[in-house]
Amino acid sequence: NAGVTQTPKFQVLKTGQSMTLQCAQDMNHNSMYWYRQDPGMGLRLIYYSASEGTTDKGEVPNGYNVSRLNKREFSLRLESAAPSQTSVYFCASSERGQVGTEAFFGQGTRLTVV
Amino acid sequence: EDQVTQSPEALRLQEGESSSLNCSYTVSGLRGLFWYRQDPGKGPEFLFTLYSAGEEKEKERLKATLTKKESFLHITAPKPEDSATYLCAVGKRSYIPTFGRGTSLIVHP
Numbered sequence: 001n002a003g004v005t006q007t008p009k010f011q012v013l014k015t016g017q018s019m020t021l022q023c024a025q026d027m028n029h030n031s032m033y034w035y036r037q038d039p040g041m042g043l044r045l046i047y048y049s050a051s052e053g054t055t056d057k058g059e060v061p062n063g064y065n066v067s068r069l070n071k072r073e074f075s076l077r078l079e080s081a082a083p084s085q086t087s088v089y090f091c092a093s094s095e096r097g098q099v100g101t102e103a104f105f106g107q108g109t110r111l112t113v114v
Numbered sequence: 115e116d117q118v119t120q121s122p123e124a125l126r127l128q129e130g131e132s133s134s135l136n137c138s139y140t141v142s143g144l145r146g147l148f149w150y151r152q153d154p155g156k157g158p159e160f161l162f163t164l165y166s167a168g169e170e171k172e173k174e175r176l177k178a179t180l181t182k183k184e185s186f187l188h189i190t191a192p193k194p195e196d197s198a199t200y201l202c203a204v205g206k207r208s209y210i211p212t213f214g215r216g217t218s219l220i221v222h223p
Contacts, residue, residue, distance in 0.1 A: 004157075033210065042215035043158070043201070058210075090157050092211075102148055103211050105157030 002026050006091050006106035013081045013113045021076040021109050023091030031094045032074035033058075033103065034066060036087040043090065049074055081113045116141045120202050120214035127221050130191045135217045137202030138184040147185050148211055149178050150201040158201055192221045 007022045025032065034046040035058075045058030049068040063085060065077045074093075078085060088110050092103040121136045139147070146165055150158035162171045164180040171178050175196065177188040187200055199218045203211035 031210075035213075040215065043203075043213040045210065045212070048210055092157075101146075101205075102160040102163055104160065107157050108155075 004091055004093055004104055004106035006089075006109050008109060009107065010110050011112070013078075013111065015082060015113060017081050018077065018079050019081065020078075021089055021091075021111075022073070023075065023106060024073045025091075025093040025104070026072065027093060027095075027104065028071070029093035029095050029104075030071070032068065033092045033094075034064075034074070034076045035090045035092065036060065037090060037108075038087050046076065046089075078111075081111075083113045085111065086113045087111060116204070116206070116212060118202060118204055118212055118214035120200075120217050122217060123215070124218045125220070127189075127192055127219070129193055129221055129223050132188070132190045132192070134189070135187040135200055135202075135219070136184060137187070137214055139202075139204050140183075141204045141206055141212075143206045144204055146205040147180055148203040148205065149176075149185070149187055150203065152199045152201055152216070161200075189219070192219075194221045194223050197221045 004025045030051045033048040035043040037043050044060050047066040049055045052071045067075045088108045090108050091106045094103040095101050117140045119138045146163050149161040152158045162178040167182045175190050179186045197220050199216045201216045203213045
């Protein structure tokens with residue numbers, strides 16, 4: 001049972017570099033999410049995809065782009081990394097259309113921008 | 115504006131000392147309230163979903179309750195392995211979870 005898999009687990013970038021965080025889920029979920037977690041700030045939604053082919057901005061989308069490649073995969077791209085994007089990034093998925101459905105999370109990507 | 119506030123921010127208990135964590139919310143059109151557990155260096159792990167006021171759910175030493183304004187996570191006779199950060203989240207449109215900042219629980223043996 002892999003659940004939600006994120007790669008890489010750790011990454012160090014220089015300011016201005018770009019990278020893509022990968023996320024894949026094997027639960028056949030319709031909805032997928034990207035959150036960032038910072039000390040004292042909790043989990044904040046960056047982007048989400050309610051279903052394959054759709055993406056929407058969350059609370060903190062600036063500096064990020066996303067791609068819902070297919071039903072399984074949802075990637076997050078940093079085009080020009082900034083130190084303010086140093087954070088732990090979590091991908092999650094859930095089944096839509098059911099009342100109160102819970103989200104399942106990956107193990108996180110710890111990103112440092114220097 | 116929707117808000118989810120958790121208290122206390124941190125809680126230290128002795129093994130066997132029962133207590134409660136609070137999650138208060140101001141959300142219109144609540145579809146569900148979620149509790150998660152997060153261990154250091156890991157992603158949040160789902161514990162409970164509560165749908166309506168008066169509902170209660172239990173799992174081992176944990177019991178979650180819900181009113182129209184807040185939810186409580188009661189921990190009965192905690193053990194050191196219950197040490198973690200407990201996150202509360204509310205779901206409204208499209209059930210997208212909006213999270214509180216969490217309560218860090220440490221249980222001393």
